[in-house]
Amino acid sequence: MINKKPPSAIAREALTRLNALKLAPTPANYQACYNEIACIPNVAGFPEAPLHQISLALTAKTPEQEKQLKHLDAAIGNRNWREVQEALVAFSGANHEGAPKDEGMAAAMSQRCMANLALAIEHMLPALGTDDEGFLAQVREFLDALRNPATDMPAIEAMLAKFSNRVLVAAEDQAEIKAMLLKLLHLIIENIGELSLDDQWLKGQVDSLLVAATPPLTLRRLDDVERRIRNVMSKQSEAKGRSMEAQEEMRLMLAAFVEQLAMMSESSGAFGDRLEESARQIEQVKTIEGMAPLLKGVIDTTRAMATETRGAHDRLRTLQEKVQTTEAEIGKLHQELDHASALARHDPLTDALNRKGLDEALTREIAGMQRKDTPLCVALLDIDNFKTINDRLGHDTGDAALVHLVKVARQCMRPVDSLARYGGEEFVILMPDTPLEQGIQTMTRLQRMLTKIFFLSGDEKLLITFSAGVAQMRPHESGAEAMKRADKAMYLAKRAGKNRVLGG
Numbered sequence: 481m482i483n484k485k486p487p488s489a490i491a492r493e494a495l496t497r498l499n500a501l502k503l504a505p506t507p508a509n510y511q512a513c514y515n516e517i518a519c520i521p522n523v524a525g526f527p528e529a530p531l532h533q534i535s536l537a538l539t540a541k542t543p544e545q546e547k548q549l550k551h552l553d554a555a556i557g558n559r560n561w562r563e564v565q566e567a568l569v570a571f572s573g574a575n576h577e578g579a580p581k582d583e584g585m586a587a588a589m590s591q592r593c594m595a596n597l598a599l600a601i602e603h604m605l606p607a608l609g610t611d612d613e614g615f616l617a618q619v620r621e622f623l624d625a626l627r628n629p630a631t632d633m634p635a636i637e638a639m640l641a642k643f644s645n646r647v648l649v650a651a652e653d654q655a656e657i658k659a660m661l662l663k664l665l666h667l668i669i670e671n672i673g674e675l676s677l678d679d680q681w682l683k684g685q686v687d688s689l690l691v692a693a694t695p696p697l698t699l700r701r702l703d704d705v706e707r708r709i710r711n712v713m714s715k716q717s718e719a720k721g722r723s724m725e726a727q728e729e730m731r732l733m734l735a736a737f738v739e740q741l742a743m744m745s746e747s748s749g750a751f752g753d754r755l756e757e758s759a760r761q762i763e764q765v766k767t768i769e770g771m772a773p774l775l776k777g778v779i780d781t782t783r784a785m786a787t788e789t790r791g792a793h794d795r796l797r798t799l800q801e802k803v804q805t806t807e808a809e810i811g812k813l814h815q816e817l818d819h820a821s822a823l824a825r826h827d828p829l830t831d832a833l834n835r836k837g838l839d840e841a842l843t844r845e846i847a848g849m850q851r852k853d854t855p856l857c858v859a860l861l862d863i864d865n866f867k868t869i870n871d872r873l874g875h876d877t878g879d880a881a882l883v884h885l886v887k888v889a890r891q892c893m894r895p896v897d898s899l900a901r902y903g904g905e906e907f908v909i910l911m912p913d914t915p916l917e918q919g920i921q922t923m924t925r926l927q928r929m930l931t932k933i934f935f936l937s938g939d940e941k942l943l944i945t946f947s948a949g950v951a952q953m954r955p956h957e958s959g960a961e962a963m964k965r966a967d968k969a970m971y972l973a974k975r976a977g978k979n980r981v982l983g984g
């Protein structure tokens with residue numbers, strides 16, 4: 481039964497009992513006495529010590545939390561669960577001073593993030609190559625919003641979604657424009673070829689240009705295309721100039737020839753008239769004395785005619801010789817142009833065959849293989865870690881290394897073998913009349929030679945190694961299929977640790 485005395489009286493009595501029982505004046509002891517007098521059952525098993533541990537482990541970061549910790553301690557002392565709960569709840573809710581700090585940091589971070597996003601968008605714009613004023617206005621608005629700390633997240637999200645849609649469209653446009661430009665380039669190159677149907681050398685150049693201008697295009701390839709076009713243009717104008725000079729010379733000579741002929745017939749006409757006149761006078765002459773001056777006239781006329789004819793003959797011979805010289809000159813010009821055409825089948829850096837030259841050689845060797853029923857090997861080699869040479873020593877040294885490889889390769893190839901530059905640092909060697917084992921041996925021999933004939937970059941000796949795949953052409957197999965097998969074997973050689981030759 482609960483004691484009905486007022487709490488103040490119970491409290492006084494509890495203190496007296498505490499004193500009488502000589503108990504330590506702890507809140508717990510006081511509570512026990514109070515409960516006993518008030519007839520309140522003592523809360524059994526109140527975990528005072530663990531709760532104290534918890535209280536000690538909590539650190540107050542704000543004055544409010546400090547206050548709540550004091551309440552907690554008091555609640556534990558009072559063994560009052562409700563107060564313990566209230567103090568803990570109030571403690572955790574009193575973290576407000578920390579919140580603005582964290583929020584401040586988050587806001588600063590997201591502001592930086594937005595500024596970077598704005599910068600990235602600005603950098604991206606020229607690549608989109610758009611001249612759509614509406615879109616540009618939209619982007620400007622977006623950039624302003626990104627740089628304005630007052631803009632809220634949902635607004636930025638909406639603008640970003642709109643922007644990324646537009647970027648997608650612009651990227652598709654760019655891809656289409658690129659494809660169209662490429663088509664246009666092909667059309668122009670083909671037309672250059674059409675314009676000069678009779679120029680075999682130009683045709684060679686144009687064919688290799690068409691090969692060079694096929695995707696995937698890199699800046700390097702475009703560079704190559706530009707160089708080749710310039711080469712075609714200068715060769716064309718040089719050839720045109722020289723052709724025109726030769727033509728003019730021929731025209732002048734022809735005019736002189738015709739003039740000479742006219743003069744000949746004119747003078748022979750005049751001589752004829754004079755002879756006719758002499759013949760008429762001779763008929764009328766009755767005396768030998770009268771005949772003498774006439775005969776003298778005839779002789780003079782005949783002599784003059786002979787002299788004139790000899791002179792005309794000499795002049796005609798000179799003219800003929802000149803025509804022959806000019807013809808020879810034109811022939812030489814054609815030869816030079818043919819040589820230029822051959823150049824179009826060669827890689828300008830290494831003078832190895834280029835892709836077009838390789839295609840022709842492969843067709844020729846496959847035909848030979850079928851005709852003579854002899855084996856034909858295709859080897860594909862790729863220089864190891866070439867990028868490192870470029871990166872460490874520069875592109876020019878990389879170029880010189882390619883030239884070196886070609887030079888050494890030529891030393892261990894037979895004259896019937898063909899060497900082509902297949903790509904950047906990839907080369908193909910065609911070995912007619914060679915079975916697989918022998919083809920592999922040739923490549924291994926080249927590897928050994930490269931360990932003896934070093935490539936020199938300044939004073940530094942560089943060892944160039946390569947990985948290679950060799951395939952022997954199968955009956956009825958296409959060149960492309962054999963190349964594919966060689967390529968696969970080369971890839972496996974790379975994966976197996978490089979600097980080795982594998983058969984495919």
Ligand SMILES: Nc1nc2c(ncn2[C@@H]2O[C@H](COP(=O)(O)OP(=O)(O)OP(=O)(O)O)[C@@H](O)[C@H]2O)c(=O)[nH]1
Pocket residue numbers: 862863864865866867868870874875876877878879882903904905974978
């Ligand atoms: N100097 C020079 N470098 C070229 C030429 N063509 C291609 N390259 C470079 O060759 C390098 C080839 O690099 P990767 O394909 O990574 O090959 P890698 O470094 O040889 O590596 P692995 O083939 O795995 O051994 C690239 O850096 C190209 O830029 C060229 O004509 N001259």
